[in-house]
Amino acid sequence: ELKVEQNPLFLSMQEGKNYTIYCNYSTTSDRLYWYRQDPGKSLESLFVLLSNGAVKQEGRLMASLDTKARLSTLHITAAVHDLSATYFCAENSGYALNFGKGTSLLVTP
Amino acid sequence: DAGVTQSxxxxxxxxxxxxxxRCSPKSGHDTVSWYQQALGQGPQFIFQYYEEEERQRGNFPDRFSGHQFPNYSSELNVNALLLGDSALYLCASSFDRGWETQYFGPGTRLLVL
Structure with missing residues (x-):
């Protein structure tokens, strides 16, 4: 059974702190996607990681992929309130995206 | 450039x-996928359409059907609605290049009473 597991599922962190969200997936896919969802809104694409060892950075977010360990990480550096949202990772399963349950991030002053 | 639109x-x-x-894909995209997102959950893949054909389907019953038109827009039909069908229905479009990111529309929130 295809499974994408994210942890933690809930995260409350102070502004200025660093933290990492973990995503374990089950297939041998070499592609992994990260999305952001604000409350009541749709999903916004953050990163597409296409190969083992891929690392991508955008602002305070950095994502990496280890296909051998079937693990992707989303690292948050010096968090700010605007990063409060739910973050999903997804593996590809054929043409479909198979999503994790999401990590709800709350950044507090 | 309009993104994915839904109604x-x-x-x-x-x-x-x-x-x-209904869903209109992002300009230039030829592939449309539909997802169901229940409250507090990640999106679940329903099916994907390419060249007006359903080419992959998730674990959803036949009550869920779809169509893609020559202009690449798409419809999702759900028959015999159940309370459990209440969810946010998301359409996503992409280029047919395998690894391409799927871009999501704003969604349709369906409530079944």
Whole structure:
């Protein structure tokens, strides 16, 4: 059974702190996607990681992929309130995206 | 450049009714996928359309059907609605290049009473 597991599922962190969200997936896919969802809104694409060892950075977010360990990480550096949202990772399963349950991030002053 | 658009934004139906949701893909995209997102969950893949054919389907019953038109827009139909069909229905479009990111529309929130 295809499974994408994210942890933690809930995260409350102070502004200025660093933290990492973990995503374990089950297939041998070499592609992994990260999305952001604000409350009541749709999903916004953050990163597409296409190969083992891929690392991508955008602002305070950095994502990496280890296909051998079937693990992707989303690292948050010096968090700010605007990063409060739910973050999903997804593996590809054929043409479909198979999503994790999401990590709800709350950044507090 | 318009992104993915969906209509309607909200819909209220009663059990047993039928519903049709519509999606226009991002300009230039030829592939449309549909997802169901229950409250507090990640999106679940329903099916994907390419060249007006359903080419992959998730674990959803036959009550869920779809169509893609020559202009790449798509419809999702759900028959015999159940209370459990209440969810946010998301349409995503992409290029047919395998690894391409799927871009999501704003969604249609369906409530079944």
């Amino acid at each position: 309607p934004t909200h819909l209220i139906k009663t059990r047993g009714q039928q519903v049709t949701l």
